[in-house]
Amino acid sequence: MKRAITRIGVVRAGVFFGLLILIPILGGPVWLLNLLIFTVMYAALSSSWNLLGGLAGYPSLGHVAFFGIGAYAFAITFSSGVGNGFSPFLALPVIGVAVALLSLPIGWVSMRTRADVFAIVTITFLFITQTLAFNLTSLTGGAQGTSVAPPPFDVSTYDWPFYYAMLALLAVAMGISFYFSRSKIGLSLATVRADEDKAHGVGVRVTAVKLIAFAVSSGLVAMVGCVWAYYVGFIYPQFAVDPLITIGMVLMAFLGGKGTLWGPVLGSFILVPAQEFFAQTFGASELYLLAYAAVFLVIMLFLPRGILPSISERLRRRKLAAAGDARDAAQLAESKDAVAASKTEVA
Amino acid sequence: MHALIQAIILGILTGGVYALMASGQTLIFGIMKVVNLAQGALVVLGAYLTYTLFTTLGIDPFLSIIITTPLLFLVGIGLQWALLRPLHGEDVAQLSLLVTFAIALAIEGALSVGYGATLTNIQPSYANFSWTIFGYQVSLVRFVAFVLSIVMLGVLYFILRRTKFGRSVRATVQNPMSAQLLGVNANRVSALGFGLGAATAAAAGSVFGMLNSFNPGSHYDLISRLLTIVVLGGLGSIGGSVVAALIMGVASSLVSALASPIWSDFTFFIVLLLVLLLRPRGLFGAKTRGAL
Numbered sequence: 001m002k003r004a005i006t007r008i009g010v011v012r013a014g015v016f017f018g019l020l021i022l023i024p025i026l027g028g029p030v031w032l033l034n035l036l037i038f039t040v041m042y043a044a045l046s047s048s049w050n051l052l053g054g055l056a057g058y059p060s061l062g063h064v065a066f067f068g069i070g071a072y073a074f075a076i077t078f079s080s081g082v083g084n085g086f087s088p089f090l091a092l093p094v095i096g097v098a099v100a101l102l103s104l105p106i107g108w109v110s111m112r113t114r115a116d117v118f119a120i121v122t123i124t125f126l127f128i129t130q131t132l133a134f135n136l137t138s139l140t141g142g143a144q145g146t147s148v149a150p151p152p153f154d155v156s157t158y159d160w161p162f163y164y165a166m167l168a169l170l171a172v173a174m175g176i177s178f179y180f181s182r183s184k185i186g187l188s189l190a191t192v193r194a195d196e197d198k199a200h201g202v203g204v205r206v207t208a209v210k211l212i213a214f215a216v217s218s219g220l221v222a223m224v225g226c227v228w229a230y231y232v233g234f235i236y237p238q239f240a241v242d243p244l245i246t247i248g249m250v251l252m253a254f255l256g257g258k259g260t261l262w263g264p265v266l267g268s269f270i271l272v273p274a275q276e277f278f279a280q281t282f283g284a285s286e287l288y289l290l291a292y293a294a295v296f297l298v299i300m301l302f303l304p305r306g307i308l309p310s311i312s313e314r315l316r317r318r319k320l321a322a323a324g325d326a327r328d329a330a331q332l333a334e335s336k337d338a339v340a341a342s343k344t345e346v347a
Numbered sequence: 348m349h350a351l352i353q354a355i356i357l358g359i360l361t362g363g364v365y366a367l368m369a370s371g372q373t374l375i376f377g378i379m380k381v382v383n384l385a386q387g388a389l390v391v392l393g394a395y396l397t398y399t400l401f402t403t404l405g406i407d408p409f410l411s412i413i414i415t416t417p418l419l420f421l422v423g424i425g426l427q428w429a430l431l432r433p434l435h436g437e438d439v440a441q442l443s444l445l446v447t448f449a450i451a452l453a454i455e456g457a458l459s460v461g462y463g464a465t466l467t468n469i470q471p472s473y474a475n476f477s478w479t480i481f482g483y484q485v486s487l488v489r490f491v492a493f494v495l496s497i498v499m500l501g502v503l504y505f506i507l508r509r510t511k512f513g514r515s516v517r518a519t520v521q522n523p524m525s526a527q528l529l530g531v532n533a534n535r536v537s538a539l540g541f542g543l544g545a546a547t548a549a550a551a552g553s554v555f556g557m558l559n560s561f562n563p564g565s566h567y568d569l570i571s572r573l574l575t576i577v578v579l580g581g582l583g584s585i586g587g588s589v590v591a592a593l594i595m596g597v598a599s600s601l602v603s604a605l606a607s608p609i610w611s612d613f614t615f616f617i618v619l620l621l622v623l624l625l626r627p628r629g630l631f632g633a634k635t636r637g638a639l
Contacts, residue, residue, distance in 0.1 A: 116382045120574045127571040128616045289456030296449040
């Protein structure tokens with residue numbers, strides 16, 4: 001299963017990130033950059049979710065809780081002091097590691113269950129976090145929300161730092177995903193996904209690798225939450241811990257292909273612009289939710305395995321078919337030759 | 348002491364309604380092994396149907412159950428047939444779970460389009476009437492709701508124990524493979540089972556709408572409570588869900604009376620956490636059930 005570093009892979013990653021890095025510098029319009037920030041944010045979230053949900057087969061529906069925890073941790077730390085500028089970005093790794101450590105006991109408890117029950121437990125964790133965000137008013141400001149001191153960035157390039165921070169987090173998430181796929185951790189996670197009991201039986205340290213995946217995934221999501229909080233400035237419980245963000249992560253990974261490196265990214269680059277389009281067309285109104293649910297259902301019913309796995313399956317089949325044709329042709333030619341040979345012999 | 352007993356009475360009465368909602372959800376899990384995240388949304392849908400029947404046609408909320416229950420029974424069958432049956436592949440359980448979430452979102456969206464996001468409440472003339480028994484308040488609506496829930500649970504019990512359909516349901520719950528070998532039509536049982544689950548949601552919804560203010564987003568609150576109840580009772584066990592609903596009703600009512608109402612939801616989460624730590628299969632869950 002070890003994934004090789006191929007030239008085409010390096011080129012693909014280089015072109016993708018190179019293009020994304022260049023877009024603001026080349027002077028893309030403001031709406032494009034704004035859209036890209038959220039697209040890249042979801043790509044990073046979905047890639048992080050994929051470390052657990054895709055690679056280990058533990059479909060967490062509560063990951064937005066860590067997003068919210070990260071956002072609140074950031075907002076509480078940098079609520080005052082105008083002119084923080086770039087220094088808050090340096091706090092990202094600290095908050096990420098802290099949330100990852102915090103997530104360990106949560107992961108340990110919730111991963112005593114499997115599959116659908118795990119989904120229940122994690123979704124309950126989401127509601128716990130939301131309730132806490134509403135109720136711990138002295139810390140979070142409750143329903144009134146809380147705010148981050150706005151950074152003194154230049155207006156013309158205001159969005160840039162947030163965009164590059166999101167992009168960096170996406171790169172980290174994809175890098176970890178790639179590293180997992182080349183290492184023993186990834187192999188262990190694959191065995192957990194296939195058959196956890198058997199894996200445990202043959203000596204795979206299932207609890208350890210599951211916890212690693214859970215913690216890394218939560219920590220990354222929390223860091224994305226930090227950047228989001230800094231960007232939007234005001235955070236409220238219903239937006240920081242929004243079930244729709246969880247569903248977004250899951251849906252994008254499913255659409256692109258969960259368990260793959262590029263699947264979540266592809267899913268995000270399709271769904272976030274689509275989402276934005278719905279929001280523009282239907283306003284922020286209720287029809288938007290209906291459209292979202294419809295897209296959701298269509299993906300689940302018609303593309304349950306995701307775009308990338310479906311394509312690679314088709315390619316593989318075609319290759320096999322081509323190989324089969326070639327073999328048949330070769331055999332046919334051989335038999336013709338044999339017949340011809342026998343004919344000449346007879347003659 | 349007075350407050351304590353009052354809270355317990357309130358908790359039992361509320362627990363009865365939760366029992367009705369949760370029994371439908373656990374029934375669906377038992378038959379199809381699908382955790383139905385749309386159960387809360389179906390309850391809210393039932394509440395809105397009742398609200399509409401009451402405000403436009405003046406039909407009594409309790410009586411409207413005769414209309415809403417069969418209606419949602421059909422909706423449930425339709426949903427199962429259109430959206431859940433076509434799913435196949437290795438991770439059907441995961442996909443089904445996500446599909447039910449999508450159904451919940453769709454119902455929330457549709458209700459928001461129809462009714463807007465403002466909180467509503469079904470207010471029949473007797474809404475605020477209550478008896479005083481030995482100094483304890485028992486509200487008429489809550490009491491009738493409780494009795495009604497018990498009656499509906501009785502009907503459900505009768506269907507499962509005494510009818511041919513019920514026998515095939517129980518067979519499917521015990522062992523889907525052998526049930527099919529013995530001639531149980533799995534698709535039919537799943538569709539009817541989902542319909543039945545939705546029907547309990549409808550009945551519970553009418554009552555829920557009288558006891559609480561609600562809006563299309565209320566299903567999130569409901570589903571988080573229902574999930575706790577079914578996990579505590581043991582997924583797939585109807586008896587377990589009834590007991591768990593009563594326990595949770597009393598527990599949250601006590602917390603709300605003795606501590607503060609804002610923490611009453613939290614009781615659910617704490618209980619869920621304890622169950623998972625101490626006994627992950629719940630009170631009455633079967634040990635062999637695949638999910639745990």
